[in-house]
Amino acid sequence: MLDAVLLFAAGVLGGTLNSIAGGGSFITFPALLLVGVPPISANATNTFASCSGYLSGALAFREDLRVHRARLPGLVLLGIAGGATGAWLLLQTPDALFREAIPWLLLFAMLLFVYGGRLNRTFSALASRHRHASRIGSLLLGLFLFAVCTYGGFFNAGLGIIILSYLALAGFSDIHAMNGIKLLVSSAVSLIAIALFVVDGAIAWFEGSVVLVGALVGGYLAAHYSRKLPEAAVRAFVILAGTATTAYFFAETYPI
Numbered sequence: 001m002l003d004a005v006l007l008f009a010a011g012v013l014g015g016t017l018n019s020i021a022g023g024g025s026f027i028t029f030p031a032l033l034l035v036g037v038p039p040i041s042a043n044a045t046n047t048f049a050s051c052s053g054y055l056s057g058a059l060a061f062r063e064d065l066r067v068h069r070a071r072l073p074g075l076v077l078l079g080i081a082g083g084a085t086g087a088w089l090l091l092q093t094p095d096a097l098f099r100e101a102i103p104w105l106l107l108f109a110m111l112l113f114v115y116g117g118r119l120n121r122t123f124s125a126l127a128s129r130h131r132h133a134s135r136i137g138s139l140l141l142g143l144f145l146f147a148v149c150t151y152g153g154f155f156n157a158g159l160g161i162i163i164l165s166y167l168a169l170a171g172f173s174d175i176h177a178m179n180g181i182k183l184l185v186s187s188a189v190s191l192i193a194i195a196l197f198v199v200d201g202a203i204a205w206f207e208g209s210v211v212l213v214g215a216l217v218g219g220y221l222a223a224h225y226s227r228k229l230p231e232a233a234v235r236a237f238v239i240l241a242g243t244a245t246t247a248y249f250f251a252e253t254y255p256i
Contacts, residue, residue, distance in 0.1 A: 003035040004210050011214020015053035016222040017241055024050060025157030026245035028211050030252075037204045039095050044193075044202035047087075047156040049211035051190040053219025054183045060220055061180030068177060075145065075181065079188030082146045086153020087193035091200050093154075103249040105151060109158040109165070110242040141170050145185075152189040157249075159186055161242045 010031035014024030025046055032042040032049075058065070065072065090098070145166050152159035163182040172178050197203050 003207075007031055007035060007207055007210040008214040011049060011211035011216075012218040013214075014050065014211070015056075015215030015218030015220075017218075024053065024160075024215070024241075026241065026248055028215070029157050030248070032204070032207055032211070035207060037207055039098055040090065040093070041202050041204050043090065043098070043155060044197040044200075045204045045208040046211070047153075047190050048194050048197065048203050048208045049215055050156055051187060051194060052212045053215035054187040054190060056216055056220035057222070058180060058183035058187055061176065061183060064174070064177040064180040065184060067174075068172075068181065072181070072184065074142075075185050076188045078142060078145045079149045079152075079185040080192045082149025082151075083153035083189035083192040084196065085146075086150040086155075086189075087196040088153075089150070090154045090193075091196065091202065098155075099253055102155060102157070103246060103253050105155055106158045106242070106246040106249055109151075109162040110239075110246050114239060141166070144169070149185065149189045152186065153193040156190065156193075158242065158245055159189065161245075 010027045014026075014028035014031075017024035017027065028049060029042060029046045032045055033039065037045055093101075148159075148162045148166050151162060160182050163185055164178055167178045167181060172181070194203070
């Protein structure tokens with residue numbers, strides 16, 4: 001019973017965090033490990049549990065998504081392709097190697113988010129100087145999003161932070177529209193990954209279902225409240241969540 005209460009509370013907090021800024025797996029993934037779920041299974045289960053928050057959050061941002069509806073199908077297709085690739089790679093990865101990779105992947109995510117705006121300005125300057133830079137840049141951005149979604153299928157923690165980094169590089173500026181697209185692409189990545197995890201039997205269904213219910217509640221409520229926050233505050237919260245997530249997994253993997 002205590003485990004169920006802990007997992008539900010972690011789900012609510014994680015779903016709230018994912019809907020506002022990403023990084024909710026800083027709460028839910030360690031909670032699954034704490035109640036005894038093995039690492040690979042905990043990661044697969046975390047993807048299953050987090051998906052409800054992504055779906056409900058994307059629904060809450062549907063008005064913001066309509067502005068970019070012409071670009072959404074391509075983003076979703078890349079999410080599906082990358083998510084399937086990452087999930088397959090996870091299922092081939094030994095537990096020990098998976099543990100070693102976690103903090104470095106999160107560090108990469110944080111650096112991209114912090115410096116995403118500067119990289120986007122550099123890319124825009126190059127595009128204005130070189131006739132073919134825009135076409136080449138679009139191809140590279142597509143490959144980058146595929147790599148981001150592959151990461152998300154492999155390890156769900158920090159996915160939202162990296163997608164926001166991609167959106168900054170791609171020239172998006174409205175933080176609420178960015179959050180909506182982040183949640184939609186995260187949903188696509190998670191759903192295809194979950195399908196592969198189900199086939200492999202990697203999901204801990206009871207623990208995951210408890211977290212899922214909590215994430216559903218937290219994700220939908222937080223998507224509405226985030227609209228009331230200034231853009232600078234939302235971005236600062238993203239950086240705080242990402243830093244905390246990265247620091248936790250480095251401490252867990254490389255204890256002093």
